[in-house]
Amino acid sequence: MWAFINKLRSPKWFYAISAKLQPLFWVAATLLLLVGTVWGLAFAPADYQQGNSFRIIYVHVPAAFLAQSIFVSMAVSGLVFMVWKIKVADMVATVMAPLGAAMTFVALFSGAVWGVPTWGTWWMWDARLTSMLILLFLYLGVIALRGAFSSRDSGSRAASVLAMVGVINIPIIKYSVDWWYTLHQPATFTITGRAAMTMDMWAPLLIMVLGFYSFFIALTLMRTRSEILRREANKRWVRELAEETN
């Protein structure tokens, strides 16, 4: 365990190991997303209530899952960075934030679009929708705070603190929003309270979820490598690497 942490301290080691892992995840992501897309769009049966608009689920749910997972990963990376001073952890957190915000946006957008045929409105102040919107603001806050510092080190540490404070608050926000909604009116639409899905509908969803996660890992590896290049540009090993690739 300690040996592993010590290895993580070295961006060079991460650069090398991620070079091997990255293609694996890109292949997995491409395959899963392709299969999931074809299956979900063309082969899964239409929903007996919602008809074909139901196919939005295959982008909506994976994006919503990812949006939440990424914030937690970001906070964990921030903690690792603050406690063990592992720079790679901070680089990972840096590159994850925009992807997390993008996934939150996708979940919001696809949900809003889906709302029109099912609920007859783009938006309603439902508990889950509201907490997703707040998650988007938390992401924007972390990104803006990091960018606002002129010293990279300070920006990193500030963003880590904010991500950790935010992640403590996410369950509180979720809980309070649930409570608030049920306070005022009974749940008109519950997202979960529907008949269990058939296998035909469920399998492509699982595949899409796995595909999104692979995509997330692959992209994070790739952009972390870029971030390493950016931050270590004047290290000897980077220069040697540049000369090799010449």
Next chain:
Amino acid sequence: MSLCLQARQLACERDDRWLFEGLDLDIQSGEIVRIEGPNGSGKTTLLKILSGQLTDYRGELYWNGEPMRQAREHFLANLLYLGHAPGVKAGLSPLENLAWYQALSGEKGSEPAREAALAAVGLAGFEDVPAGQLSAGQQRRVALARLTLTQRALWVLDEPFTAIDRQGVAALEAQLVAHAQSGGCVLVTTHHALTESPVLRRIQLG
């Protein structure tokens, strides 16, 4: 009293440029160490690192032989730092400013002592004027009154002579020498010419 601040293999990088690298420092009781160098050579940065405000550096710091991490509390109890900004609250009078600084180190202090310290820096008569209405030099003198008032062994002073008039500079210089001779130590940057003294040592940056 005897104390010592050591730095080993200190290095600091800004904008892909090493301000200093492999710097070894030993600062002992009885010394005035003057950091020299042209503008932008990293004097302020070095002082901030040594006083524990910047953490973005490489190398090790030791206080009386202990690593700084463990000795930090003890180190802070002995440190008096004056930076580019004087740390004088514009809305408070010089007396109130000093009272807060004394309390920060856990002492209550006494009003006459504070008045005496202000008189010593030439601010007699300005004790109760809001500091914001003092001139640039007078504001810095309020900060300098802390040197007389609080008993700290290690003084870290970044350009303490800024905006101080000629008599003030001479008096302050004498105070630094006296502090060193009574066993304290002083770390100072300034572009003023200081008079030679056996306790003065120079370190060149840049």
Next chain:
Amino acid sequence: MSLCLQARQLACERDDRWLFEGLDLDIQSGEIVRIEGPNGSGKTTLLKILSGQLTDYRGELYWNGEPMRQAREHFLANLLYLGHAPGVKAGLSPLENLAWYQALSGEKGSEPAREAALAAVGLAGFEDVPAGQLSAGQQRRVALARLTLTQRALWVLDEPFTAIDRQGVAALEAQLVAHAQSGGCVLVTTHHALTESPVLRRIQLG
């Protein structure tokens, strides 16, 4: 070119205390006038009054014989004022800072001229670094580059040597003398010792 700034019976009161009273001043082409006095004697206040920033005073100001009210526009076109704060925008690069100052006086200026001015104050290589990331002395040097860049006859400089290193001080002093000798005039406060020169005149406050 020949110009003259006159003050007649200037008086300024702060906190029931006269900083100066009945002050008569004549500043002519070819002169460096140094305002002297201990901290809090009113040097900054005098410079601000003379450059038209403070209006809370008694007495009269004349520019080339005309009362200042009427001559203000012409006066401003010939004035270069540098105060305690350098007026350098932290978010802009030194080049961009200078470009704005040039444009303020209605000239477009040219990039090579600005680069040359920066090089002259020792900032070659820092042209594109955000000014906020420069050291205290380097930021003041950006402001001082305006002396080379903009052609103004009357320089009013409040402690221009603050934070400037030794070589910098010598160069700046030479520049002031050169400006006076070529027919400009300089009004300056500083606690630094200036080398004697036939063009240097002193005015004592406080």
Next chain:
Amino acid sequence: MAFSSLNEFFAMGGHAVYVWAAWGVTALLMLVIVWHARQERRQLLNVVKRRARRENAQRNAQPSHAQPLQEPVNSAQKDVHHDA
């Protein structure tokens, strides 16, 4: 296959606007993200290479010791940094 013809597939049982809008935006965004990541990597590699080449040249010109760099690398970095 849930659709009997291509037209039917595109029509999505009357919900075409919604389904294709949601999927389209998602796909577009993911493609842009990938494109940006590749672009970023290529640009950074270029910067590193250019810098190495320049330093080599300098080292050859004055073998004593390499000059500290004050290069536009910084601003280029900043620009890339805040995208996305």
Next chain:
Amino acid sequence: MHAPQGGLMVAIKATLKRDLTLMLRRRGEVLNPLVFFALVITLFPIGISPDPELLASIAPGLLWVAALLAALLSLDSLFRSDYDDGSLEQLLLAPQPLAALGLAKVAVHWLLTGLPLALMAPLLGIMLSLPAGSYAVLALSLALGTASLSLIGAIGAALTVGLARGGVLLSLLVLPLYIPVLIFGAGAVQAAIFGEGIAAHLAILGALLALALMLAPWAIAASLRISING
């Protein structure tokens, strides 16, 4: 010896460019008022009630008040950083009419705050179930109105720039002056919802803007001089 030069256009252009550069360099700055706007709009349903009908009935007012607050808060920094680093002193000593240079700064502020707020408002209108047919009027009234707000607010910003904590004092000075703009702005949107004519409202907003454009620059210049004297 220099005679006063023309070159006013050069100075104005350079000031516009400088302020735009400064704001755009920190991309966050431009987004901040927008995000604040969105956040405040989110607070209302949470604090009041998520009921779409109730929200729709109060949406025009909420949107206008929130946009007004967003514009107001961004004002504090209009002259402050210039004051802190001494650039404002230099601006005042420039041989150019101060009113014109001040106007250039206000123009940049509106371009990067008021206009984006106006463009974003319809989106938030959807979230508050604002009735259809009033979206264009919402954006238009905000675009016109925020220009007046920037001009009036800049007077307050200039007056408070020398004070340590201008923020809340600024609100106090400026909010009462904002009320006419708010009345006709929110009124325009409500008129559009009820299908009444909106021309009168928009005409009055335009007249307010014209008045502000004529008078505010002089007030701004005078206030800046007072603050520097300070």
Next chain:
Amino acid sequence: MHAPQGGLMVAIKATLKRDLTLMLRRRGEVLNPLVFFALVITLFPIGISPDPELLASIAPGLLWVAALLAALLSLDSLFRSDYDDGSLEQLLLAPQPLAALGLAKVAVHWLLTGLPLALMAPLLGIMLSLPAGSYAVLALSLALGTASLSLIGAIGAALTVGLARGGVLLSLLVLPLYIPVLIFGAGAVQAAIFGEGIAAHLAILGALLALALMLAPWAIAASLRISING
């Protein structure tokens, strides 16, 4: 050579006294959030509609949102002036636990902002025709809630103190974190209006405050250290 001294109580007391003196010396400062609160509450009837019934139904939410915004805006200056004049550096270098000194500053902020807001809210409630019987709950929920708001907000203030234009960024950072407090605070008032039990709401507000009291001081101290670092 000095060993670290105790005297923490001396330092805390002196910090409390200093901050109180500073705030009270400019009497305006203490009034500013109150006036902002009152002004925002006046804007709503103007922007929305003067109908008392409509206003009464949205009053708890409006009052809570406006108080929250007033508290938020006053936060920006919590550490800023200390940062600007170098006192913050000195606070960090004091041989005392920074978390405790930070907490003292937050306490003063609440005492001079949150508490007066809570006391003033019932008055504004009358203007919005808030139903009788909920006034005490309004004040109590605000007093409890604003304490959490001050603590959470201070983290944001500490994070942004070194940045040129912290103001709006600060809102972005802390408003999302304020939402639970808003929900339970406004909820308590609404429950009181509908005659439901309010104990649960107030208990949760108390729990949030306890959590904030435990965690926020450390986060504030860490954030201040980061900000000083540049």
